[in-house]
Amino acid sequence: MSETLLEVRDLKKYFSIAADFELKAVDGVSFSIKKGETLGLVGESGCGKSTLGRTIIRLYENTDGEVLFKGKNVHQLRGKEINQFNRDVQMIFQDPQASLNPRMTVEDIVAEGLDIHGLGRGKRRERVAELLQLVGLHKDHAQRYPHEFSGGQRQRIGIARALAVEPEFIIADEPISALDVSIQAQVVNLLEDLQQERGLTYLFIAHDLSMVKHISNRIGVMYLGKMVELAPSGELYKEPLHPYTQALLSSVPVPDPTIKRERIVLQGDLPSPANKPSGCGFRTRCQAATERCAVEEPVWKEAMPGHWVACHLLDT
């Protein structure tokens, strides 16, 4: 777990929503992921976590900053390098209903990557059967269509498709949000087993904090396009430093009626990412906000070893 697999440096992704107006969906995010590690990414809807994932995998062009995968800038890859990158990095999507082509059989869906990269010649069927078994489906399922499967099974098909090209790094964008509670645990266990067997590295994007904490080694918290805190998951839970992380953690309902907690209920709503507050993005909902927060943007710094945070409160 020492080698850095992916490094994101001051990455920015802006969308033009009017002739003279840009929505800053991801606005200067930096972090790195080591080989074999799982980095969780949490935040509320509209915080830019999905855009970040999609920019890393080159579904979006970056506006500024860089993404280095194995030391190479992914947005400047050319020709064969792009092919190799597409094999090394795969994505699992949120909605297994929408991310599988309803007109293709499971075999064709899973083998699509094999065909593109010319991997399955002569043994396509065996490879698909192997992959289906790996994710807990039956090889007879190969000739069926996505609508014949339940939500949890469809998500397994999506995982089999991602694994087909033997990637090293998988970006899972809310892979379990569309599933029922009893099925979520099945898929999470599967992802963990695969990681152990194949030494995979995950970027796990979700809004369910308890599940993210369960699966991740480290967790990054995003708010309005920026990373506000990044720490090992146990530490983040025990000692959250940013007021937003504290509020987020205390908002999660605990499935235990005997625990009565003092909850930090944030006032107001998430500001629109198209119209961000000046200074610190969180100051409009922060109980500890001072005048300085409105003027000056907090710097991203290492408050404790391995524990990064962006908040003025820690400058004392």
Place this chain on the structure above:
Amino acid sequence: MNQHLLTIDNLKVNFKTYGGEVQAVRGVSFHVDKGETVAIVGESGCGKSVTAQAIMGLIPNPPGRIVGGKVVFEGTEISSLPKKELLGIRGTQIGMVFQDPMTALNPTMKVGAQIVEGFVRSQKVSREEARKRAIEMLRLVGIPDPEQRVDQYPHQFSGGMRQRVVIAIALACDPKLVIADEPTTALDVTIQAQILDLLKRLQEEQQLSVVIITHDLGVVAEIAHRMVVMYAGMVVETGTVEDVFANPKHPYTWGLMRSLPRLDEEEKQRLVPIEGTPPDLFNPPVGCAFAARCDFAMEICKQQMPPTTSFGQGHEAACWLHDERAPRIEELVAAGRQA
């Protein structure tokens, strides 16, 4: 509290489809008392929303119809009332909060008008009074600047604010009972915390009875007094939240509780999922619907419906394991959970 505010007795609802008739709800019974919050928990397709729709008389017919049982509200059987009389209860005596605040509101109507739509019809009030009422309701659900907000349209509100408006609509006629179908599922956690606090406060202040439908056990623990666990169109366990969480009696409830990761887990533990998938309700199994996924299933489970066993204080479960002839595996499970 001799008479329950709401009693559901052996409710059965079927839906006709091209593939045959789906038995969505297969004999559900529970009750709600005045001033209490009852949570209905279960996975998608277990019939929890259909149960709520049946209470409100909102089952689309065709294809759906109530094929058995009854819904009794304040001593009146409302499941068989003609539509006209039902309208007098729905919206005025019973309010409903829907899951998705984006689709529950009319985008072409000002929110104020939507809030008092039912109030105006039932109370025959003047325009000024109605407007005053709308402002009062907006203030009650915690929307800032209600005087301005009352004349705005839903698209000018954020998701959490829209859900507050939906709650205001449900409360506008001072109902005795509010049915909330996944009221926070579409919302972010920090907004969910706000809405749960709001529901809790309103329930206490107004002595409301609330039926909340959710799949999130965290939400249940947070706001409900009693809970009803549903599986495949039936109630498998019911009891006070404290009893069911501390001492679950049905293997499905055990499974649900074990499959959740805990935020406060010290060391990483492997999740214990419930293997398999829920049964097909076109052809529900003869015996216990959970038998196929149950680690403790016996021969009889597949052949006969389990009887309901009572454990006192309204805690009941429908499972053969509590038959006196069954092996006492509960102790084993309890030991396993602690190990």
